[in-house]
Amino acid sequence: MSYGKFASIYDSLMQDIPYEQYVEWIASWQTSGKLLDLACGTGTLAQLFAELGYEVTASDLSEEMLTMANQRFQVANLRIPTYQLSMDSLEGLHGFDAVTIAIDSLNYLKSGEQVQKTFNEVHKALNDGGMLFFDVHSTHKVDEVYMGSPFVLDDEEVSFIWHTEPGKANHSVVHDITFFVREQEDLYKRFEETHEQRTFPVSTYSTWLKAAGFVIESITADFSDAEPSSESERIFFCARKV
Structure with missing residues (x-):
């Protein structure tokens, strides 16, 4: 999935995402080195990693997202190379100590084959002993929580109706x-987006990681150290290349 107009309001909609916790989680395993931020979006995580001293490279499939990420890096006076790539095709990228696929980005891949190819591509891009970090929606969230729509946000700047x-x-x-995006005091611009996501059971991701040559270091849930339960909504994987 390549974001279109959604890119322009992405940051305002993601204000509740605890990016700092995400960085702390990864830093607890990998304190430095060359880091590849796949599906980097508008570059929030890439900037945080760079400011901590990581040597960051960022990629995303969406040209609009990369434009905003590059603007962010320029304002922050950060030199972060960016690439327009699908996460399951990383030809030419290698030598990394860590790879991140954050904020359920992996769920935009439509098939299990694409997910497996992504794990294989990441494995090739990592140095021996390098780490892969990613999170995905749980099957519970996709099958039950998301089916509780419509969800509505009524805000002064951006509002939406989500089915x-x-x-x-x-x-x-x-x-x-x-979406209804405020352009003037009493004028809102309307546009529509359709996004598709797919997830798999924890055991399936684990099987694919091992088949790609990873050892799983931890599987946790919902920005905590707790193991996933039947009610968990976001699953975090930490795996090491062997």
Whole structure:
């Protein structure tokens, strides 16, 4: 999925994401080195890692997202190379100590084959002993929590009406979102976006990671140290290349 107009309001919608906790989680395993931030979005995490001293490279499939990320890096006076790439095609990128795929970005891949290819590509891009960090929606969130739509946000600057329905594949969801973005005091611009996501059981991700040549170091849930439960919504994986 390549974000379009959504890129321009992405940061305002993601204000509740605890990016600092994400950085702390990764830093607890990998304190420095060359880091590749896949599906970097508008570059929030990449900037935080760079400011901590990591040597950061960022990539995203969306040209709009990369434009905003590069603007962010320029304002922060950071030299972070960026690439427009799909996460399952990383030809030419190698020598990294850590790779991140943050904020359920992996769930935008439509097939299990794409996820497996991504793990294989990341494995090739990492140095021996390098770490892969990613999070995904749980099957519970996709199958049950998301089906509680519509979800509504009524804000002065950005409002939306968000409808969901099951996708064609198991554990998949289609998001249909209508946005109203304030342009003048009493004028809002309306646009619509459709996003599709798919997830898999924890055991499936684990099997694919091991098949790609990773050892799983930890699997936790919901920005905590707790193991996933049947009610967990976001699953975090930390794996090491062997």
